[in-house]
Amino acid sequence: EAQVTQNPRYLITVTGKKLTVTCSQNMNHEYMSWYRQDPGLGLRQIYYSMNVEVTDKGDVPEGYKVSRKEKRNFPLILESPSPNQTSLYFCASSLWAGGSETQYFGPGTRLLVL
Amino acid sequence: AQSVAQPEDQVNVAEGNPLTVKCTYSVSGNPYLFWYVQYPNRGLQFLLKYITGDNLVKGSYGFEAEFNKSQTSFHLKKPSALVSDSALYFCAVRDLGGNKLTFGTGTQLKVEL
Numbered sequence: 001e002a003q004v005t006q007n008p009r010y011l012i013t014v015t016g017k018k019l020t021v022t023c024s025q026n027m028n029h030e031y032m033s034w035y036r037q038d039p040g041l042g043l044r045q046i047y048y049s050m051n052v053e054v055t056d057k058g059d060v061p062e063g064y065k066v067s068r069k070e071k072r073n074f075p076l077i078l079e080s081p082s083p084n085q086t087s088l089y090f091c092a093s094s095l096w097a098g099g100s101e102t103q104y105f106g107p108g109t110r111l112l113v114l
Numbered sequence: 115a116q117s118v119a120q121p122e123d124q125v126n127v128a129e130g131n132p133l134t135v136k137c138t139y140s141v142s143g144n145p146y147l148f149w150y151v152q153y154p155n156r157g158l159q160f161l162l163k164y165i166t167g168d169n170l171v172k173g174s175y176g177f178e179a180e181f182n183k184s185q186t187s188f189h190l191k192k193p194s195a196l197v198s199d200s201a202l203y204f205c206a207v208r209d210l211g212g213n214k215l216t217f218g219t220g221t222q223l224k225v226e227l
Contacts, residue, residue: 004157031213040123042204042219043158050213058214090157097213100146100165105158 002027004106006091012112013081021076021109023091029104031097032074033058034066036087037108043090049074050097081113116141118207120218127195127225135190135221137205147188148206148215149179158204164188175199195225 004025013019025032033048035058045058049068063085065077074093078085089109094101117140127133139145146165150158162173169181179190188205205218 033215035217040219042120043217045214048213092158098208099210100163102148102160102163103215104160105150107157108155 002104004091004093004104006089006106006109008109009107010110012114014114015082016080019078019081019111021078021089021091021111023074023076023106024072025074025091025093025104026072027093027095027104028071029093029095030071031095031101031103032068032091032093033103034064034074034076035090035092036060037090038087046076046089048097081111083113085111086113087111116145116207116209116212116214116216118205118216118218120203120205120221122221123219124222124224127223129197129225129227130194133192133195133199133223133225135203135205135223137188137190137218138186139188139205139207140186141207141209143210146208146210147179147181148208149173149177149188149190150204150206152202152204152220154201161190161203195223197225197227199223200225 007022030051034046035043044060047066049055091106092103094103119138148163149161164181172178
């Protein structure tokens with residue numbers, strides 16, 4: 001089944017404790033992206049990757065890191081999480097970045113930073 | 115910069131009645147427009163998209179959307195709402211040459227018996 005998977009689905013952590021949220025897709029997509037969803041703000045893009053070893057900042061990259069060493073994986077790293085990073089996070093992928101390509105989303109990771 | 119506005123935080127409709135969820139956009143040039151739906155505790159699911167051509171686009175679960183270039187709108191519609199349509203709906207836009215998908219703030223649809 002074609003899908004985007006994320007792990008973990010739920011995470012409670014404390015301020016300053018490094019964490020990684022994994023994202024994997026099995027559709028051989030070139031483009032992958034991370035979003036955060038907050039009430040009243042919709043989805044905002046954190047980082048995106050056009051292909052392996054090519055990443056760039058989205059609208060809200062502060063406090064986050066990403067890497068794209070393999071085509072299928074695009075982990076999101078919070079080096080020193082803070083309470084304002086409490087949010088619902090989505091990974092998405094598409095065949096390529098632009099045009100009419102549809103992005104397919106993972107199930108989401110709900111993060112609480114205490 | 116491109117942007118999307120969903121002017122209604124919530125839309126309430128009775129089951130069996132038609133529903134409309136509004137979306138207006140701003141991009142330079144021709145747009146690609148998308149609708150996604152989010153059910154509770156689930157990810158976003160693609161509903162439909164406008165690329166070019168016919169202004170009325172048909173999508174999943176009986177939904178359709180009408181592209182209006184002069185009004186820069188892409189409203190989501192369904193002739194007869196179901197209680198199971200209750201969910202959070204997002205409109206998104208990408209310009210012709212861009213790689214960035216910009217989302218609206220979402221509209222909560224509540225369909226009641």
